[in-house]
Amino acid sequence: MKKYLLSFALAFISLTSFAQTDYEKIMTEKIAKIETCKTPEDFQALANDFQRIGSKESSQWLPPYYAAFAQIQKGRVMMRNGNTQDLDGVAAQAEKYLGLAQNLAGADNAEIHLLRKMAFSLRMMVNPQQRFMTDGARAAEEMGIAEKLDAGNPRIALIKAEDTYFTPEQYGGSKTKGVEMFKEALAKFNAYKPKSALDPNWGKAEAEYFISLPTEKTK
Amino acid sequence: MKMQAQKLLFLFSFLAFMMGYAQIRVSGKVTFKNKGISEVNVTLKDTYDGATTDARGNFSFETSEKGSHILTFTHPKYENVEKNVTIENQDVSVNADLREQISEIDAVVVSAGSIEASDRKRATALLTPIDIYTTAGADGQISSALTYLPGVQKVGGTEGLFVRGGTGTESKIFMDGSLINNYFSNSVPGIAGRDQFNTSLFKGNIFSSGGYSALYGQALSGALMLESVDLPDQTSYNFGISPIFLNAGFQKLGNNKNYSYGASAGYSILSLMQKIFNFNTDFIDAPQGVNGDLNFRIKTKSGGFLKYYGMYNSNKMGVRSESLEPGYNFSLVRLNGQNTYHNLSFKQKFGKYLLNVGGSYSYNRSDLHFSTETNGAESARNRLLTDGNYINFKAVLERKINRISAVRAGFELNNTDEKLNFEEVQKHYKDLISSVFAETDLGFSNALSAKIGVRAEHSSFLDKSNIAPRFALAYRLAKDWTTSLAYGLFYQNPESKYINAPADLGFQKSQHYIFQVQRASEGRTLRFEAFYKKYDQLIKTFNVTPGKEQNQQVQTALNNDGYGYAKGMELFWRDNKKTFKNIDYWISYSFLDSKRDFLNYPVSLKPGFAADHTLSAVVKRFIPEWKLGANLSYTYAKGRPYYDIATQLEDGKVMNYTRNEGKLQDYNALNFSINYLPNIGKKDAKAFPVFVLSITNILGSKNVYGYNFSVDGSRSSAVVPPVNTFVFIGAFISFGVDKTDDAINNNL
Numbered sequence: 001m002k003k004y005l006l007s008f009a010l011a012f013i014s015l016t017s018f019a020q021t022d023y024e025k026i027m028t029e030k031i032a033k034i035e036t037c038k039t040p041e042d043f044q045a046l047a048n049d050f051q052r053i054g055s056k057e058s059s060q061w062l063p064p065y066y067a068a069f070a071q072i073q074k075g076r077v078m079m080r081n082g083n084t085q086d087l088d089g090v091a092a093q094a095e096k097y098l099g100l101a102q103n104l105a106g107a108d109n110a111e112i113h114l115l116r117k118m119a120f121s122l123r124m125m126v127n128p129q130q131r132f133m134t135d136g137a138r139a140a141e142e143m144g145i146a147e148k149l150d151a152g153n154p155r156i157a158l159i160k161a162e163d164t165y166f167t168p169e170q171y172g173g174s175k176t177k178g179v180e181m182f183k184e185a186l187a188k189f190n191a192y193k194p195k196s197a198l199d200p201n202w203g204k205a206e207a208e209y210f211i212s213l214p215t216e217k218t219k
Numbered sequence: 220m221k222m223q224a225q226k227l228l229f230l231f232s233f234l235a236f237m238m239g240y241a242q243i244r245v246s247g248k249v250t251f252k253n254k255g256i257s258e259v260n261v262t263l264k265d266t267y268d269g270a271t272t273d274a275r276g277n278f279s280f281e282t283s284e285k286g287s288h289i290l291t292f293t294h295p296k297y298e299n300v301e302k303n304v305t306i307e308n309q310d311v312s313v314n315a316d317l318r319e320q321i322s323e324i325d326a327v328v329v330s331a332g333s334i335e336a337s338d339r340k341r342a343t344a345l346l347t348p349i350d351i352y353t354t355a356g357a358d359g360q361i362s363s364a365l366t367y368l369p370g371v372q373k374v375g376g377t378e379g380l381f382v383r384g385g386t387g388t389e390s391k392i393f394m395d396g397s398l399i400n401n402y403f404s405n406s407v408p409g410i411a412g413r414d415q416f417n418t419s420l421f422k423g424n425i426f427s428s429g430g431y432s433a434l435y436g437q438a439l440s441g442a443l444m445l446e447s448v449d450l451p452d453q454t455s456y457n458f459g460i461s462p463i464f465l466n467a468g469f470q471k472l473g474n475n476k477n478y479s480y481g482a483s484a485g486y487s488i489l490s491l492m493q494k495i496f497n498f499n500t501d502f503i504d505a506p507q508g509v510n511g512d513l514n515f516r517i518k519t520k521s522g523g524f525l526k527y528y529g530m531y532n533s534n535k536m537g538v539r540s541e542s543l544e545p546g547y548n549f550s551l552v553r554l555n556g557q558n559t560y561h562n563l564s565f566k567q568k569f570g571k572y573l574l575n576v577g578g579s580y581s582y583n584r585s586d587l588h589f590s591t592e593t594n595g596a597e598s599a600r601n602r603l604l605t606d607g608n609y610i611n612f613k614a615v616l617e618r619k620i621n622r623i624s625a626v627r628a629g630f631e632l633n634n635t636d637e638k639l640n641f642e643e644v645q646k647h648y649k650d651l652i653s654s655v656f657a658e659t660d661l662g663f664s665n666a667l668s669a670k671i672g673v674r675a676e677h678s679s680f681l682d683k684s685n686i687a688p689r690f691a692l693a694y695r696l697a698k699d700w701t702t703s704l705a706y707g708l709f710y711q712n713p714e715s716k717y718i719n720a721p722a723d724l725g726f727q728k729s730q731h732y733i734f735q736v737q738r739a740s741e742g743r744t745l746r747f748e749a750f751y752k753k754y755d756q757l758i759k760t761f762n763v764t765p766g767k768e769q770n771q772q773v774q775t776a777l778n779n780d781g782y783g784y785a786k787g788m789e790l791f792w793r794d795n796k797k798t799f800k801n802i803d804y805w806i807s808y809s810f811l812d813s814k815r816d817f818l819n820y821p822v823s824l825k826p827g828f829a830a831d832h833t834l835s836a837v838v839k840r841f842i843p844e845w846k847l848g849a850n851l852s853y854t855y856a857k858g859r860p861y862y863d864i865a866t867q868l869e870d871g872k873v874m875n876y877t878r879n880e881g882k883l884q885d886y887n888a889l890n891f892s893i894n895y896l897p898n899i900g901k902k903d904a905k906a907f908p909v910f911v912l913s914i915t916n917i918l919g920s921k922n923v924y925g926y927n928f929s930v931d932g933s934r935s936s937a938v939v940p941p942v943n944t945f946v947f948i949g950a951f952i953s954f955g956v957d958k959t960d961d962a963i964n965n966n967l
Contacts (some may be wrong), residue, residue, distance in 0.1 A: 045271035
């Protein structure tokens, strides 16, 4: 009888442990998909996947974090395609998820502040001329908070490098300086250990990509 | 046996486990009005299972869940839908039809007649302060920049916005809801006054060339609503220097970013430029002015916002022109103008209500001296002194009904007290216009909205009241394409300058019908507008023979028998750096057909301020490598008519008749300006200078604004701009504010 109980208990444990790994498994699977998404539609579907996971796992901050990240990536693709008019809606969605994530993770999470910065940058791109003073300033503010909270974070270094890279030389930016900063970011990536397998760990490939660009292109 | 039982149990639980994870396919289609919607998030509630719909609205996913579940459909632009599903051993198909969520962002807004420069409706034509400063020929003045938009005419010799066949006084200008009684500086006949308000004081503006909101009144043609800036982003100091002016100012921001204050002062004088350029106008006293302003803004703890702005401005000039009257060589006019304006406004939210109150006081003095000069000797001076005190108060309470509907109501008091002193003539004009108004924005769906308003006014001077209903409808034809219709009644008191003798007068009236189609997409705007405007009860006047020192006729109002119409169509196209990198350009064309019988017109005539065709183009190019912005603008207006109208008394009845008439030559002006920003991008720069060079009317076209006639009508002289071609150079330097990123983002 004891054995029956034991096997039941074992079966139960294996089921619950399976349930736990179920979250990890699906998260791992979806996080891996970030790299394969190309179009705004891909990113939207991925954001929806994370939203779904988040509504089931309502105590986890990572699903809404990744939902926000997928939204922001969607916005960035749209921005590159010159479709800046709808970025407000995308940023609003991202901010909604970031609010959820922050409620769960606390206000001192540098990763969330970095995404907030990226969301404000998207908003600014709708009308840079008029929004620089508002959304641009708020983006800079979020960046400042993120930096203060986690100076060694490679993603913060990456986004800063990107800002420098895309700023024309006449305005104090430069591609060469940007590449230097990407190299610094890469060094930080190499030294960085995410807290868990699911914690944010994106961006290294991007730094490598910019560093790998032929130098004539960086001029 | 035990082992077998165990094995069986294991097998059984394994099978149950497998069964439990057997995959069932859930699929379906999500639609709105029978069209598939993409990007809808379909979720089997409280599971990881779900999918996102594709471009045709189809979705499909597999699940191992069993039994009764809820399937949710979410999309930010549609209302959430939940459907019960029972999952057993067969694939399930679930379709859903969603309802549109009404939202402020997606709702169509009424844009007939109005051009708005605010962030919210970014898709419409924008004229931000930066747009205005970088429009060549606009001189940094809001009113001049507006002449490059459709519907506003370039008139020249008189200040004011001449909108769609309306006179300059048929458009009113408001600051934070309060009327600005003297937006333009005092002027002498033939030389237009300038904007007295600093363009950078306003963060946005809504310019309505007709069919405007019931919140505003006393303008037969149009309204310009200026919104002043809120708290500055940081403390800064600035000064500007050029051969014609000097100014300095600062803005201080409180540590907690809950208050700010600032002040500026300036002095301008034209005498140096007079020595260099060949002026058409003979200034005996070079135009000069002193101006200063003061502001504070406070955010209260309870979430209210208090703003104050006050300014003082004085200007002086003297002009000598060849006399048209026999026996005199020259006629002289000297102006000493003074103006002060104070505006205090407060707004706060109380739950669903938003309260907006504001008051303004202004005082204006125009002190004109007329004289003649014969053989070097100047005659005694006649003085025309006008003192005006104006008080305006307005309160508006707004309540939101749902996401896109609102009701607004309030009242406005507008008190005028003017004293005119000309030789033995003493005039004291007093009028209190009390108004009440109510307006509602009704959003029926994201594609259809309406605005219904009514305004009632009482004038103590006229001792009459009016009721003006207004109505507008907007409909979205397709993505990016909207159409709107507007209708409204508008009333305006006769101008006090025409009230020089007792007469039974009433409100002047106009009716607007406006139809608009607009295509607004990312960086591009295309607008087509057609309008019909009907005037009634315009005042009729006759000429009081003027003195020989001034060739401007003094007119006095007789009755309200005037009438008229204006109709036309306008096209506007703006492409903001979308087609050509770093190039922002816009083109506007206006066709206007107007006739009216008003003032001293003997019959119905095409008014002297109405050009049939007006075309303008503005091009701005930023060259990042050179840190240079280059701007061009061009205006063409078909020649307007001009009239010399005299008055005769026949059997005690007033008879007006045309002695001379003709047509002006076409108006042409090509303007050019460049801005050079050398410190852009210098990270450690402390000062941020902007150097400006502008040349107005490069081609030197000899433009004529109209003609003046002698008292007997036998001689005439052209009214021309003070200078044909003008070159301006200046430097504007600011400290404390790094404009680097600003410039980048403005010009990328």
